[in-house]
Amino acid sequence: MINYRRNKRNKTIIKIGFSFYIVFMVLILVFSESGYIKLKKIQNTNNKLEHEINSTIEIIEKLEFEKNRLEEDLVYIEKIARSEFKMAKKGEKVFTIISKKGNN
Secondary structure, three states: OHHHHHHHHHHHHHHHHHHHHHHHHHHHHHHOOOOHHHHHHHHHHHHHHHHHHHHHHHHHHHHHHHHHHHHHOHHHHHHHHHHHHOOOOOOOOOOOOOOOOOOO
């Protein structure tokens, strides 16, 4: 009877010890330098940087397309010159419309 109680107590102590060991290992995995929380932070940073890289690549592609149009497309160059710089062809007359809404 005494051996049975001693064995039962030893098994209980072993179970408690094993439980503490498992909890300790989980805490180390979660909160250590290379743990789960650190991994998630790094993944979030990585996702943000990838998004920023992709948006920057899109901007660069748009600018390269615009650059090519400005270098090669004469109709587009003429359109820009007329609209932004108020340029005209030789012999054309340019009229500027003045709005009275802004004047009091």
